Amino acid sequence: MRKALGGPVMAIREILLPLVSYPVAIEEAAIKKSVSVAAHLNAQILAVSFEVDARPQDGTYTRPFSTRFTMEAPEHKPSVENAEQMMAVLEAAAREAGVGYRKAITRCAPEDFSSYLAHCARTIDLSLVPIRSYDEMHEKVVEGLIFQSGRPLLIFSEGGADRLPNSFEHAAIAWDHSQQATRAVADAMPFLQGAKTVTVFTVTDKETPTERESGEALVKHLAAHGITAGFEVIPKGGASIGKVFEAYVQKNAIDLLVMGAYRHSRLREFFMPGATYTVVGSPPCWVLMTH
Numbered sequence: 001m002r003k004a005l006g007g008p009v010m011a012i013r014e015i016l017l018p019l020v021s022y023p024v025a026i027e028e029a030a031i032k033k034s035v036s037v038a039a040h041l042n043a044q045i046l047a048v049s050f051e052v053d054a055r056p057q058d059g060t061y062t063r064p065f066s067t068r069f070t071m072e073a074p075e076h077k078p079s080v081e082n083a084e085q086m087m088a089v090l091e092a093a094a095r096e097a098g099v100g101y102r103k104a105i106t107r108c109a110p111e112d113f114s115s116y117l118a119h120c121a122r123t124i125d126l127s128l129v130p131i132r133s134y135d136e137m138h139e140k141v142v143e144g145l146i147f148q149s150g151r152p153l154l155i156f157s158e159g160g161a162d163r164l165p166n167s168f169e170h171a172a173i174a175w176d177h178s179q180q181a182t183r184a185v186a187d188a189m190p191f192l193q194g195a196k197t198v199t200v201f202t203v204t205d206k207e208t209p210t211e212r213e214s215g216e217a218l219v220k221h222l223a224a225h226g227i228t229a230g231f232e233v234i235p236k237g238g239a240s241i242g243k244v245f246e247a248y249v250q251k252n253a254i255d256l257l258v259m260g261a262y263r264h265s266r267l268r269e270f271f272m273p274g275a276t277y278t279v280v281g282s283p284p285c286w287v288l289m290t291h
Helices: 028-041 076-097 110-121 136-148 179-194 209-224 241-251
Strands: 014-018 044-052 101-108 126-131 153-157 170-174 197-204 229-235 256-260 286-290
Touching: 014 028, 014 110, 028 044, 028 076, 028 126, 028 153, 044 076, 044 110, 076 101, 101 110, 110 136, 126 136, 136 153, 170 179, 170 241, 179 209, 179 256, 179 286, 197 209, 197 241, 209 229, 241 256
Parallel strands: 014 044, 014 126, 044 101, 126 153, 170 197, 170 256, 197 229, 256 286
Antiparallel strands: 153 286
């Protein structure tokens, strides 16, 4: 990692890894990829999963005034098995890679898991989140972490984990001069300083002098931190912003996309402005997001 001219940027030392256990466990390849990234960053992992705590419909208890059930909800057993299986994969991979780790399995309703994760993430440097494409449970996890934790997220496609690099050599910043994008750049500094190439790009229907001045100002700011970057304006055309991002990542072999996270009323209405749910629903590469 290159040293900034103004002094070193705080390194990432602790990573939160949410492991969704219900209805389906996180794929083994995604867990192993997360450990590889932690090893690359020289960081330790806090892995968090959950057992489903759902009251049986008959409301039967073991004894009066007890919260223990004589019959567990049907979701409980598979969630326990999935959580234990994922933790076993994590332990084996972490030991092999020499990565320090802690693990926690809480008991909660599935809809409460995202709030619990946000609470955990507030004292962690970064959340590393495998994303199952357009999955409601994963959407809730991402939404909770982005808007409740105050910490950055590094998301990636669970199904594409095997194809992702373990490092972040080629980075791109989706820039619109907003507060959210500014925060994302600041949170991404440890990654940007370690990258071989960094590009700032703005997607617009029609370029304005203000947009170019803003992009060039960011390039100068990055240079003050020892980061050489270029700037370009990408025409939006008739495509959605999310699709433009996907095409840009593929065309330029981008490893890491840095972008601000915006919300209108639901995660499905993410925009930047207009950057759609596409990026979160199916990340085209490693994506660092912050709000």
